[in-house]
Amino acid sequence: MTTPMLHQPLPVSRRKDVRSRTSSRDSVTEPQTGFAIRVARPSDLEPLVAIENAVFDADRISRRSFRNLIGSPSALVLVVEAPAGPAEAGLPGAGRSSDKAPLCGPIVAYAALLVRRGTGLARLYSIAVVSEAAGRGIGRALLRAAEAAAFARDRIALRLEVRADNAAAIALYRAEGFRPIGTYLDYYADHETALRFEKTLRGEHAIDTGVPYYEQTTDFTCGACCLMMAMGRDIPGFVLEPVTEIRLWREATTIFMMSGPGGCEPYGLAVAAHEAGLHAEIHVSEPGDLFLEGVRNPEKQVVMGLAQEDFRRRAERYEIAVTIRRFTLDELRAAIAGGKTAVVLISGYHMFGKKVPHWVLAHGDDGRHIVIHDPWVADERGETVADAANLPIPYETFDRIARFGKVGLRAAVFLSRREA
Known part of the structure; x- marks a missing residue:
């Protein structure tokens, strides 16, 4: 139904289960x-x-x-x-x-x-x-x-x-x-x-973990923006701005996705984070090349595979820890409790109705929700930063949306300050 039109009988008719009645x-x-x-x-x-x-x-x-x-x-x-x-x-x-x-x-x-x-x-x-x-x-x-x-x-x-x-x-x-x-x-x-x-909806007490929010300026830099937000808290003097957004995207991208500019993948994100001065841990449910099932062009598949192989080699050289299995909600919560943030892959379909891979930054836990910064603000739907920052996602819902594609790919990069 619809929402309120309260009291004063105004002419009202409703279709199916839609209704509303309110007065000034x-x-x-x-x-x-x-x-x-x-x-x-x-x-x-x-x-x-x-x-x-x-x-x-x-x-x-x-x-x-x-x-x-x-x-x-x-x-x-x-x-x-x-x-x-x-x-x-x-x-x-x-x-x-x-x-x-x-x-x-x-x-x-x-x-x-x-x-x-x-x-x-x-x-x-x-x-x-x-x-x-x-x-x-x-x-x-x-x-x-x-x-x-x-x-x-x-x-x-x-x-x-x-x-x-x-x-x-x-x-x-x-x-x-x-x-x-x-x-x-x-x-x-x-x-x-x-x-x-x-x-x-956020409830009466919003969580503020000190992680700054940054809205992505392109359709394809969500992963880079999540990195920037983590760096904004953990790297002194780090500035969140578009030039850095594009640089980090170039450093972490797979070059090609389904079409158009490429998106970031977990090894690339971890390598970029390490090179920027953070400690990174990779959690991914599938070994080898990722996101290839949605790419029909054989040449694009080859380029993506080569780019990902380079990221894997660099991650090994940097001794970045890699766990090849699905991370659990308990593991994510433990990481957040330990002061870490996590760049997590989700299905864009559940957030804004598009079947694309999308990265969000998990940075808080209130005992019932994982609190995220979603760098995507749907301006065409009237959203503002207030709708995307410090967004509490119920545990069950987060666990369901934190995967992508037919294989249910689960991926995250846990980030923290690097010890001197």
């Missing part, structure tokens, strides 16, 4: 004291249906669907309770819901979140606030609660859709750090366009 009053105020947000219970079914019928004019969530959402392990429904007592809440019907129920106010809002397994994304499916509760900042509070719930379930981003004519909801999302990522034409039943928004 709700987008600029904080929630009043006394309102409580909690997880929905089966006993909340009737109030949820009542809110749905009061707020939305079409394409309403059914009683059966609400029951399924409340009981589903891949969904979460949050509700807002008003303060106890009609005089305190200013709402009709406040008070005890039954003789046995604890003193509480009526349910005045809800948000439904989808957290399907096997993905690092969450989706705000629906959010609604009754008109009597307008102006208390409930929509903003629910949105933040949904973000916290998604992060607690190891999601790295929260997505939503909203009607293009819902200016109040759009203003709220932008104010809360959501960025536009796409458009669905003719999305709703009345043919209105839907705008897609996304927010990178």
